[in-house]
Amino acid sequence: MIIVRLPPSLRPDGRDTLVVDEDVRSVDALIDVLDQRVPGFRALFDEGGCNFAVNGEVVLRRVRDRALRPGDTVEIVPSMAADSPHKPRARSSV
Numbered sequence: 001m002i003i004v005r006l007p008p009s010l011r012p013d014g015r016d017t018l019v020v021d022e023d024v025r026s027v028d029a030l031i032d033v034l035d036q037r038v039p040g041f042r043a044l045f046d047e048g049g050c051n052f053a054v055n056g057e058v059v060l061r062r063v064r065d066r067a068l069r070p071g072d073t074v075e076i077v078p079s080m081a082a083d084s085p086h087k088p089r090a091r092s093s094v
Helices: 027-037 041-046
Strands: 002-005 017-020 050-054 057-059 073-078
Touching: 002 027, 017 027, 027 041, 027 073
Parallel strands: 002 073
Antiparallel strands: 002 017, 050 057, 050 073
């Protein structure tokens, strides 16, 4: 079992946590599962719209290859640099 914490923009049913019971051994496999549960997740990731932290450590290189083990906690962290529908817009001061 892997626990996945979701930011508000990716909560399809309002829950901030998903429990993944499928046998996922890498972030790449987790992306497949998340794309089934959160439609459009793969496109968001591919466009640079989010990052992953595993057990509190942000994964910066070879993200898809990062190994996962049962009991891991994965947090999806929105990327502010991505041009995606989940990116917050700057407020106008006018």
